[in-house]
Amino acid sequence: MNPSLLEARGLTKTFPGVRALQGVDLSVERGEVLAVIGENGAGKSTLMKILAGVERPDGGEIRIEGRAVTIDSVETALRHGIALIHQELNLADNLDVAANIFLGRERRFFGFLRRRPMEERAVEYLAKVGLECKPTTLVRDLPIGQQQLVEIAKALSVDARLLIMDEPTSSLSRHETDKLFAVIRDLKDRGVSVVYISHRLGEVKEIADRVCVLRDGCNSGAIEKGDIDHSRMIQLMVGRELSSFYAHTPHQAKWCVLEVRKLRTAAHPRHDLSFRLHEGEIVGVAGLVGAGRTELLQTLFGISRPLAGEILVNDRKVELHSPFEAIAAGLALVPEDRKQHGLILEFPVRENLSLPWLFRDQRWKFVRKRQERRLAADTIERLHIRTPGDRQVVQFLSGGNQQKVVLGKWLSLAPKVLLMDEPTRGVDIGAKAEIYQLMERLVRNGVAILFASSEMEEILAMSDRALVMHEGRIAGELARAELSENAVMRLATGEVVERESG
Numbered sequence: 001m002n003p004s005l006l007e008a009r010g011l012t013k014t015f016p017g018v019r020a021l022q023g024v025d026l027s028v029e030r031g032e033v034l035a036v037i038g039e040n041g042a043g044k045s046t047l048m049k050i051l052a053g054v055e056r057p058d059g060g061e062i063r064i065e066g067r068a069v070t071i072d073s074v075e076t077a078l079r080h081g082i083a084l085i086h087q088e089l090n091l092a093d094n095l096d097v098a099a100n101i102f103l104g105r106e107r108r109f110f111g112f113l114r115r116r117p118m119e120e121r122a123v124e125y126l127a128k129v130g131l132e133c134k135p136t137t138l139v140r141d142l143p144i145g146q147q148q149l150v151e152i153a154k155a156l157s158v159d160a161r162l163l164i165m166d167e168p169t170s171s172l173s174r175h176e177t178d179k180l181f182a183v184i185r186d187l188k189d190r191g192v193s194v195v196y197i198s199h200r201l202g203e204v205k206e207i208a209d210r211v212c213v214l215r216d217g218c219n220s221g222a223i224e225k226g227d228i229d230h231s232r233m234i235q236l237m238v239g240r241e242l243s244s245f246y247a248h249t250p251h252q253a254k255w256c257v258l259e260v261r262k263l264r265t266a267a268h269p270r271h272d273l274s275f276r277l278h279e280g281e282i283v284g285v286a287g288l289v290g291a292g293r294t295e296l297l298q299t300l301f302g303i304s305r306p307l308a309g310e311i312l313v314n315d316r317k318v319e320l321h322s323p324f325e326a327i328a329a330g331l332a333l334v335p336e337d338r339k340q341h342g343l344i345l346e347f348p349v350r351e352n353l354s355l356p357w358l359f360r361d362q363r364w365k366f367v368r369k370r371q372e373r374r375l376a377a378d379t380i381e382r383l384h385i386r387t388p389g390d391r392q393v394v395q396f397l398s399g400g401n402q403q404k405v406v407l408g409k410w411l412s413l414a415p416k417v418l419l420m421d422e423p424t425r426g427v428d429i430g431a432k433a434e435i436y437q438l439m440e441r442l443v444r445n446g447v448a449i450l451f452a453s454s455e456m457e458e459i460l461a462m463s464d465r466a467l468v469m470h471e472g473r474i475a476g477e478l479a480r481a482e483l484s485e486n487a488v489m490r491l492a493t494g495e496v497v498e499r500e501s502g
Contacts, residue, residue: 003063004028005193006162006193007063008024011023011047012059020217022216023060024060028195030191032210033193034209035196035198035208036212037199037211037233038214039238039430039431041216042216042428047214049084050062052074052082053073053077078158082160083164084164085151085164085166089147091147095139098115102118102157105157105158148172149180165195165196165197173290181207184207199427199429200455208228210222213236220237248440248461254278256315257314257417258276258416259277259311260274261312263311265299266295269307271473272473275467277448279446280447281448282449284465285466286456287452287468288493291469291470291471292472292473293421297452300320301333302325303323305321313416327413330417331416333410334403334420334421342402343395344394346395347393349392356409376390383407384434385404385408398431399431400431400435417450418450419451423458424458463480463483470492475491
């Protein structure tokens with residue numbers, strides 16, 4: 001019997017105050033797609049960094065094709081054919097595709113760069129991943145899905161036999177995801193193995209041959225191809241059944257707190273947007289990538305100025321030309337990219353939580369530290385933010401806890417309307433459940449929530465109503481009783497719009 005391509009036995013790793021891995025075992029067969037799943041903090045990233053040479057284990061061993069090896073650097077891992085493709089793509093966007101594929105391994109002749117052979121070889125690797133673009137194309141001019149394929153081509157150029165993909169579809173549309181899956185299947189047919197890390201369990205079921213589950217730095221279990229299902233994965237990840245994963249119960253709409261009349265956004269100036277949002281109601285905004293969901297929320301929050309139309313809060317017309325004015329009107333926005341737009345990563349939890357009310361609660365331009373500490377302690381307890389303390393720098397928290405900090409900073413202002421753009425993107429299954437429970441508590445207390453999501457399950461389970469957008473317009477509105485994947489997709493793809501206009 002041939003040995004596994006890669007086998008890890010009893011890997012342990014400890015960081016100051018944290019035991020990240022405790023005797024973890026992992027095996028990867030040739031031409032296999034192995035999914036590695038677990039909550040944030042389960043040890044997935046640490047395990048992958050050890051395999052890719054970014055970190056060194058404190059104990060255990062790694063075998064390649066049955067032979068014990070020491071992987072003490074990224075270069076050593078690459079020599080063994082192991083390449084890690086990070087969630088945040090490791091590309092130089094000011095360079096072209098060929099330069100990125102051979103970055104650090106440029107072809108030279110007496111010190112001079114040999115562009116032609118690099119471009120010729122780049123064409124070969126691009127063909128292997130099905131990317132039709134010139135090797136001279138600047139990476140920044142490619143959409144994110146094609147940049148992902150450039151990363152894979154780069155890994156293949158070093159003869160990688162094992163690709164580790166960390167959340168590869170987090171920023172991809174469904175079409176781009178389908179293309180990536182086709183590339184993965186083709187790589188598998190050619191004997192390349194893939195370790196696939198994702199929080200999207202539907203994708204795991206679709207692409208994985210086997211699933212390895214981690215919990216609290218230990219092996220929690222493994223699932224073979226025929227047994228992979230949503231409930232089994234959740235049970236192994238969290239150690240319990242999540243029968244009430246989606247906490248939402250339908251609510252009766254009360255009075256209107258937000259009314260949008262013939263609003264035109266800068267992104268889609270030809271289409272009017274009109275709708276209402278009621279107190280104690282959750283309204284989902286569905287649509288494909290580019291439909292205008294994010295642009296709608298950003299316009300409501302004053303980030304982008306509307307070209308036309310009216311916005312009313314509690315029957316009073318308001319001018320929302322800046323986030324400052326939106327906050328004063330009782331609106332708050334949880335942005336799609338929390339790291340770029342929701343947090344100051346280098347600041348502690350306490351200071352991030354206090355940011356929105358600094359302009360309101362300063363005294364003689366000094367921060368009231370006692371009040372700031374009290375607010376932070378209350379929010380950390382109320383939202384169950386897992387942190388060593390309020391002075392913990394926020395970038396070192398898990399994705400789910402970072403998202404809770406973003407939510408917590410707005411809740412101190414008691415907003416009337418909470419706008420949420422992809423509220424559970426990049427958070428683990430347990431943190432998702434907690435965020436859904438928080439949304440439920442907020443609407444019970446009278447907050448109105450308008451949230452945009454690309455996850456169909458989230459839209460169907462958490463919405464009292466759903467607005468479905470297509471190319472900048474609201475293609476239709478679905479009551480909870482009408483919500484189904486088929487009904488949403490017909491509107492999102494423009495099928496209903498085309499039929500009506502025809």
